[in-house]
Amino acid sequence: MYVAVKGGEKAIRAAHELLAKVRRGDTREAELSVSQVEQQLPLAVARVMTEGAVYDPELAALAIKQSAGDLVEAIFLLRAYKTTLNRFGICEPINTEGMQIERRISATYKDLPGGQVLGPTFDYTHRLLDFSLMAEGEISEPSVADIGSSAEMPADPVSVEPVSKVLEILEREHLMVSETDHQREPSDITRDPITYPADRSARLQSLVQGDEGFLLALGYSTQRGYGRNHPFAGEIRIGEVEVSIVPEELGFEIEIGTIQMTECEMVNGFTRHRDGEVKFTRGYGVGFGQCERKAMAMALVDRSLQAADYDEEVVSPAQQEEFVLSHCDNVEAAGFVSHLKLPHYVDFQSELELLRRIRAAEQSDSAKETN
Amino acid sequence: MNITTEQRQYWISVLAQAPTETLLQLSDSVVSDMPFDVIRAPEIGLTQVRARMGGKGDAFNMGDMTVTRCVVRSQGGSLGFSYVAGRNKPHALRAAQLDAMLQLSDFHQHLTDNVIEPLKQQAGESQQVKQQVTAATKVDFFTLVRGED
Numbered sequence: 281m282y283v284a285v286k287g288g289e290k291a292i293r294a295a296h297e298l299l300a301k302v303r304r305g306d307t308r309e310a311e312l313s314v315s316q317v318e319q320q321l322p323l324a325v326a327r328v329m330t331e332g333a334v335y336d337p338e339l340a341a342l343a344i345k346q347s348a349g350d351l352v353e354a355i356f357l358l359r360a361y362k363t364t365l366n367r368f369g370i371c372e373p374i375n376t377e378g379m380q381i382e383r384r385i386s387a388t389y390k391d392l393p394g395g396q397v398l399g400p401t402f403d404y405t406h407r408l409l410d411f412s413l414m415a416e417g418e419i420s421e422p423s424v425a426d427i428g429s430s431a432e433m434p435a436d437p438v439s440v441e442p443v444s445k446v447l448e449i450l451e452r453e454h455l456m457v458s459e460t461d462h463q464r465e466p467s468d469i470t471r472d473p474i475t476y477p478a479d480r481s482a483r484l485q486s487l488v489q490g491d492e493g494f495l496l497a498l499g500y501s502t503q504r505g506y507g508r509n510h511p512f513a514g515e516i517r518i519g520e521v522e523v524s525i526v527p528e529e530l531g532f533e534i535e536i537g538t539i540q541m542t543e544c545e546m547v548n549g550f551t552r553h554r555d556g557e558v559k560f561t562r563g564y565g566v567g568f569g570q571c572e573r574k575a576m577a578m579a580l581v582d583r584s585l586q587a588a589d590y591d592e593e594v595v596s597p598a599q600q601e602e603f604v605l606s607h608c609d610n611v612e613a614a615g616f617v618s619h620l621k622l623p624h625y626v627d628f629q630s631e632l633e634l635l636r637r638i639r640a641a642e643q644s645d646s647a648k649e650t651n
Numbered sequence: 652m653n654i655t656t657e658q659r660q661y662w663i664s665v666l667a668q669a670p671t672e673t674l675l676q677l678s679d680s681v682v683s684d685m686p687f688d689v690i691r692a693p694e695i696g697l698t699q700v701r702a703r704m705g706g707k708g709d710a711f712n713m714g715d716m717t718v719t720r721c722v723v724r725s726q727g728g729s730l731g732f733s734y735v736a737g738r739n740k741p742h743a744l745r746a747a748q749l750d751a752m753l754q755l756s757d758f759h760q761h762l763t764d765n766v767i768e769p770l771k772q773q774a775g776e777s778q779q780v781k782q783q784v785t786a787a788t789k790v791d792f793f794t795l796v797r798g799e800d
Contacts, residue, residue: 334714335715335716336716336737336738365717367699368720369698371701371716372701374701374713376706377707380778381785382785383785383788397786445707447705459705459708461708466701466710467712484711488714523716525734532656532660533660536736537737538736541702562705564705566702568713
């Protein structure tokens with residue numbers, strides 16, 4: 281338990297001023313603007329939006345600047361800001377099939393309707409530091425015309441229309457468990473805390489906001505044999521989707537804009553289902569912006585948490601719902617770890633006293649024995 | 652004036668998705684002299700974003716997004732509404748004003764020709780540019796025979 285302390289206002293103010301100074305860095309360098317962060321660090325922005333659970337690239341960029349690049353701190357700032365706003369309504373569920381594709385790949389089919397579109401990816405880069413980025417000059421921007429003249433230009437340049445889902449190919453052949461809309465109202469963990477066992481809607485909401493590192497490690501653990509679920513990246517897509525709402529006062533659906541999102545559909549090991557059929561199973565991952573690693577990790581963990589649905593033995597951390605969901609939130613985790621910095625003087629004094637008493641007692645015992 | 656829900660959905664969508672600068676530029680000359688009653692001043696809030704399990708199963712909550720809304724009444728008595736993604740009060744105000752005016756027969760055609768259609772065309776063009784840049788990364792993989800030992 282920690283205790284209240286008084287005083288230190290001057291030192292605290294000075295510490296905050298120093299933090300601002302450290303964040304600003306050498307004043308001979310131009311100050312980083314929020315729009316520079318938004319435009320030039322879009323993957324950091326995506327992580328902060330996803331785990332901060334608010335889609336707003338400008339606010340996420342501001343949080344990153346304010347936190348001096350500490351993304352977990354930035355996520356905390358965004359979550360805190362979120363609590364100051366009213367919720368006007370609920371969007372209609374997003375239709376990812378209508379996504380304006382920026383990237384779409386499948387590791388299960390080489391040739392698939394709509395094709396494989398690499399988009400802006402780190403895959404196939406050599407992971408060598410690119411010293412040209414250190415040079416002052418701007419990197420020449422490839423214009424559409426340049427790309428158009430490249431030898432690898434596909435025959436049909438503008439055919440990145442909305443494309444159908446890869447997993448539907450398997451569903452049509454009855455080889456994959458299908459997803460059905462039961463018109464159920466989803467849980468909302470921001471209003472009602474999770475209770476266990478949780479339903480899948482609460483699990484997915486919790487995983488979207490969950491820490492990428494934690495989920496990545498858990499997903500990795502399933503691959504290494506701790507709750508194996510035989511995953512294939514059935515389809516990964518990144519792109520813009522339209523968001524609509526039905527405002528009460530209008531009574532009809534209106535589009536309010538588009539957001540960028542990432543979606544991963546895993547094809548997982550097949551099993552005999554309660555209806556007697558043998559089918560592949562599936563895991564689902566999504567996030568705001570470009571967040572492929574997170575979406576893949578989430579999909580792996582979503583599947584491992586379905587263990588009970590397929591009568592699988594729950595033996596590994598990634599399969600234990602309460603363990604995963606109650607530890608995946610980095611704002612909660614950072615909060616509880618950080619609280620160790622609060623004054624625990626009284627607690628510690630009592631432990632210290634106890635230890636001294638034990639040692640004194642032992643010393644007097646051994647003194648008696650030697651006598 | 653008879654306006655279908657589809658017509659209104661169409662222009663509300665175009666107004667919401669337009670770049671703010673272009674929206675204001677195209678509509679300043681028509682709107683700036685018009686008096687409006689502000690029923691609900693532009694207000695920033697959240698709306699919950701929902702996705703579906705596996706893209707088409709049961710819904711779940713993904714998080715929220717910021718949104719700005721506004722309601723105005725035109726001199727002609729029509730009510731204009733706006734819900735615009737992000738935090739942008741001038742954009743929401745203008746979108747609501749235009750929604751109100753587009754319901755009036757005196758302005759409908761003029762605004763459709765000079766604001767809505769140019770915005771729609773511009774959106775189409777920028778989407779096409781995006782598609783082209785993306786299409787250049789379309790790939791055909793070849794499978795190589797794998798060694799058996």
